[in-house]
Amino acid sequence: MANSYTLLADLRAGRCSNTAEVRLLRFWEARNTKKGGELMSVDMLFVDEQSTLIHGTVNTSRSQTYRQDFNEGSIYSLSGFDVTRSNNNFRLSDAPVSVRFGEGTRFTRVTDSDKVIPTEMFRFRSYDQLLALANTNRQLPDILGELTAIRSTISDGLHGSQRVMLTLCVERGLSVCVSLFDGLAYAFHEKMTSYGAEPKVVLVTSINPKIVGGRLFLNGTSATHVYFDTETNAASTHLFGDGLNQTGTSSKLLHAQKIEPITVSELNQYVLTADPQTIEFLCTARVTDIQREKGWCYIGCAKCTKKLLREISSFTCLFCDNTSAVASLRYRVELSVADQTDDAVFVAFDMEMVKLTNIQASEAVQILGVGVDAHVEDELPQFVADIVGKTFTFQLKLGEFNFTSKHQTFTISRIFTERQHAPLPAFVGDGDDHGPDDVIPVQNPVAHEVSPDTSTTVIEQAGGVAAVTGENPNANYQSSSSAVPGGPLGSSKQIADPNENGKKKARLE
Numbered sequence: 392m393a394n395s396y397t398l399l400a401d402l403r404a405g406r407c408s409n410t411a412e413v414r415l416l417r418f419w420e421a422r423n424t425k426k427g428g429e430l431m432s433v434d435m436l437f438v439d440e441q442s443t444l445i446h447g448t449v450n451t452s453r454s455q456t457y458r459q460d461f462n463e464g465s466i467y468s469l470s471g472f473d474v475t476r477s478n479n480n481f482r483l484s485d486a487p488v489s490v491r492f493g494e495g496t497r498f499t500r501v502t503d504s505d506k507v508i509p510t511e512m513f514r515f516r517s518y519d520q521l522l523a524l525a526n527t528n529r530q531l532p533d534i535l536g537e538l539t540a541i542r543s544t545i546s547d548g549l550h551g552s553q554r555v556m557l558t559l560c561v562e563r564g565l566s567v568c569v570s571l572f573d574g575l576a577y578a579f580h581e582k583m584t585s586y587g588a589e590p591k592v593v594l595v596t597s598i599n600p601k602i603v604g605g606r607l608f609l610n611g612t613s614a615t616h617v618y619f620d621t622e623t624n625a626a627s628t629h630l631f632g633d634g635l636n637q638t639g640t641s642s643k644l645l646h647a648q649k650i651e652p653i654t655v656s657e658l659n660q661y662v663l664t665a666d667p668q669t670i671e672f673l674c675t676a677r678v679t680d681i682q683r684e685k686g687w688c689y690i691g692c693a694k695c696t697k698k699l700l701r702e703i704s705s706f707t708c709l710f711c712d713n714t715s716a717v718a719s720l721r722y723r724v725e726l727s728v729a730d731q732t733d734d735a736v737f738v739a740f741d742m743e744m745v746k747l748t749n750i751q752a753s754e755a756v757q758i759l760g761v762g763v764d765a766h767v768e769d770e771l772p773q774f775v776a777d778i779v780g781k782t783f784t785f786q787l788k789l790g791e792f793n794f795t796s797k798h799q800t801f802t803i804s805r806i807f808t809e810r811q812h813a814p815l816p817a818f819v820g821d822g823d824d825h826g827p828d829d830v831i832p833v834q835n836p837v838a839h840e841v842s843p844d845t846s847t848t849v850i851e852q853a854g855g856v857a858a859v860t861g862e863n864p865n866a867n868y869q870s871s872s873s874a875v876p877g878g879p880l881g882s883s884k885q886i887a888d889p890n891e892n893g894k895k896k897a898r899l900e
Contacts, residue, residue: 590619605695656732682725
């Protein structure tokens with residue numbers, strides 16, 4: 392007796408013996424980066440004739456049974472599966488349930504289906520909606536936009552953990568940065584090489600929105616696929632509908648350069664003789680004192696980290712244009728430093744101070760035990776004072792203000808101990824001006840390890856929302872970017888030699 396037919400929208404938690412007819416949109420491997428890239432499951436997205444999107448999973452023990460039959464874009468008959476409640480985090484579907492393959496699951500390709508099932512489905516979100524999702528880890532939406540810049544470490548043959556950052560114009564005057572690391576970065580480069588040109592429109596699936604330093608970043612995940620131009624109906628509509636199909640000759644690829652070491656004396660001389668610019672250097676020096684009269688903290692905006700204006704009963708953030716901003720106590724410490732050549736004053740902000748002390752600024756106030764009305768910045772915590780006498784390698788970001796007569800300090804963007812690795816190369820052309828009072832938190836997205844034969848990298852195991860569907864069942868399915876076989880595992884950043892001589896080729900913007 393044949394099983395009854397069911398729609399995905401009618402699924403309820405428990406064992407389902409009925410048959411569903413679905414299109415396999417995408418699949419990927421979920422791996423545990425904490426256990427050397429150990430395979431956890433093979434995950435996928437299904438859609439049926441009613442445009443219901445649902446997340447499916449095959450565990451490790453059964454993955455080989457079904458994996459060889461997976462073909463993105465094909466229609467399948469699915470029966471004898473388990474229906475479980477969807478995870479509330481990292482969701483790839485709005486469906487309240489998800490599908491899990493079991494011992495008796497039958498998954499058979501259908502070549503003569505009479506069902507009209509969408510050939511694609513994406514969960515696009517507006518810029519404001521992406522901002523609302525940032526740092527929540529709740530949803531992994533999709534993004535579509537005009538490609539305006541590609542920043543890559545791979546194209547320059549640099550060693551260590553690799554990254555590609557795509558700047559996409561998603562709305563008039565609004566751009567976002569999509570970050571692809573390691574396996575995803577290699578996959579993007581191989582895809583672009585085989586494509587033979589730089590795409591005009593890029594569609595990226597299952598990204599995790601993050602706000603770092605007041606800027607929106609969209610980080611790739613294990614479920615991320617990348618499509619170019621006419622590979623999807625959605626991108627084709629954007630490409631031709633918005634008049635973006637003009638022929639262009641200028642490359643969008645911005646190259647990366649190693650951030651070179653410099654002595655304190657060379658640093659002081661550089662700002663006196665060089666033209667004003669945005670540039671980065673590495674400088675190894677010993678902390679000789681802390682400028683106590685400058686304080687050690689400030690009250691910043693919880694959203695953008697800028698310094699707040701104190702009103703009678705509230706705080707105002709001029710940067711966010713918010714008269715009722717949420718306040719957050721943050722570090723700002725001026726360090727007197729010196730090496731064998733000269734001395735200077737470096738400014739360390741919140742994130743780097745937290746890394747050094749393992750104590751949040753808000754926790755430091757409680758440790759001091761000062762009263763509510765006391766000026767906490769006047770009493771230096773002992774664990775901050777203990778930094779004096781220690782040697783670090785500082786990554787410094789100079790702005791045009793550093794080349795003026797008013798400049799007195801250098802802003803620290805990262806701090807490295809002797810046991811830590813030097814930073815990844817920075818990107819040429821990534822202009823981002825900061826004033827002397829800016830807080831410069833560092834983007835530190837999770838690095839994604841990949842197995843040489845995986846189809847995608849791993850970050851989080853994901854879960855979904857339908858926004859755009861294509862109704863052409865005969866559409867050709869194009870491969871999306873995925874992990875490239877032979878790509879390196881993990882990170883192997885090189886330690887910069889502070890004694891390296893020669894012409895400085897620091898980051899220029």
